[in-house]
Amino acid sequence: MLETLSLWFASNFGEQTAGWFDYFTNGKHLAWYASVRFTLLAAFFGALLAVLFGVLGAAARRSGFAPLRWIGLGYTTMVRGIPDVLFFLFFPLAFEQLVEFIMSRRLCSAEELATAVAWPPCQAAQWYLTTSEYLVMACVSLGIVYGAFAANVVHGAMNSVPKGQLEAARAYGFNSRQIFWNFQVRQMWVYALPGLSNVWMLLLKATSFLSLLQIADIVQWADRLGAPNYLARVGMVHPDWRWKYYFVLFLFYILLTVISERVFDWLQRRAGRGLALHGEQ
Amino acid sequence: MDWLLNNAIVQDIIELARPSLFNLYFALASIPIGFPLAVLLAVMKNSSNGIISRVARTYIYAFRGSPLFIQFFMFYSIMLAFNLSHWKPMGIAHIVMHPLFIGPMVLILNTSAYAAEIFYGALKTLPKGEMEAASAFGMNRWQIFKTVTWPNMIRLAWPAYTNEVVFLFHATALVYFTLPVINGQKDLMNKAGEMFERDYNIFLHFSVAGLYFLTISMVIFFVSGRIYKRLMRHMDTGEAASFKLKPNYMR
Numbered sequence: 001m002l003e004t005l006s007l008w009f010a011s012n013f014g015e016q017t018a019g020w021f022d023y024f025t026n027g028k029h030l031a032w033y034a035s036v037r038f039t040l041l042a043a044f045f046g047a048l049l050a051v052l053f054g055v056l057g058a059a060a061r062r063s064g065f066a067p068l069r070w071i072g073l074g075y076t077t078m079v080r081g082i083p084d085v086l087f088f089l090f091f092p093l094a095f096e097q098l099v100e101f102i103m104s105r106r107l108c109s110a111e112e113l114a115t116a117v118a119w120p121p122c123q124a125a126q127w128y129l130t131t132s133e134y135l136v137m138a139c140v141s142l143g144i145v146y147g148a149f150a151a152n153v154v155h156g157a158m159n160s161v162p163k164g165q166l167e168a169a170r171a172y173g174f175n176s177r178q179i180f181w182n183f184q185v186r187q188m189w190v191y192a193l194p195g196l197s198n199v200w201m202l203l204l205k206a207t208s209f210l211s212l213l214q215i216a217d218i219v220q221w222a223d224r225l226g227a228p229n230y231l232a233r234v235g236m237v238h239p240d241w242r243w244k245y246y247f248v249l250f251l252f253y254i255l256l257t258v259i260s261e262r263v264f265d266w267l268q269r270r271a272g273r274g275l276a277l278h279g280e281q
Numbered sequence: 282m283d284w285l286l287n288n289a290i291v292q293d294i295i296e297l298a299r300p301s302l303f304n305l306y307f308a309l310a311s312i313p314i315g316f317p318l319a320v321l322l323a324v325m326k327n328s329s330n331g332i333i334s335r336v337a338r339t340y341i342y343a344f345r346g347s348p349l350f351i352q353f354f355m356f357y358s359i360m361l362a363f364n365l366s367h368w369k370p371m372g373i374a375h376i377v378m379h380p381l382f383i384g385p386m387v388l389i390l391n392t393s394a395y396a397a398e399i400f401y402g403a404l405k406t407l408p409k410g411e412m413e414a415a416s417a418f419g420m421n422r423w424q425i426f427k428t429v430t431w432p433n434m435i436r437l438a439w440p441a442y443t444n445e446v447v448f449l450f451h452a453t454a455l456v457y458f459t460l461p462v463i464n465g466q467k468d469l470m471n472k473a474g475e476m477f478e479r480d481y482n483i484f485l486h487f488s489v490a491g492l493y494f495l496t497i498s499m500v501i502f503f504v505s506g507r508i509y510k511r512l513m514r515h516m517d518t519g520e521a522a523s524f525k526l527k528p529n530y531m532r
Contacts, residue, residue, distance in 0.1 A: 080447070080498065081491075081494060081495035081498040081499065082451070082491040082494045082495055082498075083451035083452070083454040083470075083494055084451070085451075085454050085455060085458070085470065086454065086470060086473075086487060086490065086491055086494070089470075089474075089487070090483065090487045093477070093483050094483055094484065097481070097483060118481070119480075119481035201346075205347070205348035205349070205350075206348070207348075208348040208350040208351055209350060212458065219350070219351065219354065222354075223354070226358070240358070240361060240362060242354075242358035242361070243355060243358035243359040243361070243362050246351060246354045246355035246358055247355055249347075249351050249354075249355075250343075250347045250351055250352070250355050253346060253347040253348055253351060254342070254343055254346040254347050257342075257345075257346035257347070258346070
């Protein structure tokens with residue numbers, strides 16, 4: 001199909017354009033376009049986990065059991081003092097070490113364990129991670145970090161659910177667990193939506209960190225492709241074009257933001273049907 | 282005394298003290314320029330002139346809608362592209378290509394967009410009556426800005442702006458992920474990463490680096506709270522004057 005398109009370009013716009021078309025559809029460029037999937041997958045599954053951790057974190061924060069409440073409070077406040085990128089690197093590396101620690105107890109000899117200076121103590125315990133494993137860890141990491149943001153949003157939204165609704169449920173004889181999950185959590189979404197859209201925007205931008213976990217994502221490919229390209233057969237293809245490739249990514253993320261804004265506006269309108277929310281009937 | 286100095290945590294705290302100064306430098310270098318630029322952008326966005334408003338709107342949208350990580354890479358590579366044709370002939374390449382210059386430059390561009398949105402939000406909620414009173418007194422536009430718009434805007438926006446300053450401080454962690462390290466000038470994250478590669482003790486090194494970020498964030502909240510109290514000193518000890526330590530989690 002690409003050859004046909006290339007020929008079509010050659011016949012309509014001349015050889016020069018066709019040449020550039022060929023260049024921008026070569027294997028490396030196709031790999032770059034395909035690497036968008038890592039970004040989108042991380043954003044999607046990261047967001048799902050963030051909502052899950054958010055609800056759990058908010059539930060912990062409202063728990064009647066004090067230690068659980070402290071954990072919830074600690075979880076929701078940690079993101080205020082410490083940068084997200086630190087957590088983003090910390091969780092995967094810590095998990096990798098934990099697995100290697102367990103593996104080393106089972107696979108390494110006692111002598112190796114005692115004399116080891118490097119990590120892991122012996123080669124057998126080394127865990128070589130593939131891209132998909134790193135991607136899963138990146139999703140979990142994003143989920144934990146932005147789950148803390150989401151927990152704050154959810155916590156606030158739960159307070160916005162009209163008290164009368166909960167009192168009515170109590171009067172009908174629902175127990176407190178039912179009231180929490182079936183009324184408070186069920187009804188808070190419409191109040192949480194503006195805040196969650198904010199968290200989504202933050203999370204979307206954090207997906208640019210994937211290359212820090214050695215995933216060949218769009219950022220890493222842009223860096224490779226933009227570097228000065230010299231081919232012995234054709235000479236200098238282009239000088240340092242990295243800024244052009246990064247500019248494309250800059251626009252790509254702005255486009256994602258525009259789309260997300262539209263979707264959240266639509267969701268907000270849809271979720272707010274029949275409710276008298278501030279500013280909207 | 283020796284046992285204290287030999288403690289692994291204390292050693293980490295000492296070793297990370299110098300790197301933390303780089304994070305502080307990036308934040309402190311960005312705020313004095315980013316703040317007025319943000320106010321200017323907010324006023325521009327609020328302008329009745331369509332072109333000026335649109336320019337500010339586009340700028341703010343673009344920088345809030347894309348990751349800082351990409352912005353760092355993009356501006357660094359743009360500066361590199363200019364290097365051959367502009368900076369080298371002018372003989373200033375060693376200054377403008379230095380991370381200590383590019384870091385604050387990109388942070389200023391980024392934070393001014395976020396802060397401008399905050400100030401713009403404050404401008405939208407200014408008390409209308411005060412503006413009308415000022416113009417009824419025959420004040421010109423500059424006088425109105427000076428006596429009504431500015432003090433009200435600052436008071437309304439201060440808690441959210443504090444939040445933005447903390448986010449800016451956290452964003453300084455990204456500088457040396459994207460820019461080259463020169464003369465061993467490493468920041469907290471970079472140094473913590475280097476120490477991690479030395480003995481693979483991620484829990485210790487990253488926790489101490491996180492502790493530095495946490496402590497400095499708390500100091501920012503505290504100082505800003507004192508400033509807010511001073512800004513609000515004409516108010517009674519009402520609800521508005523009490524500064525919440527965590528006003529807003531959103532950037």
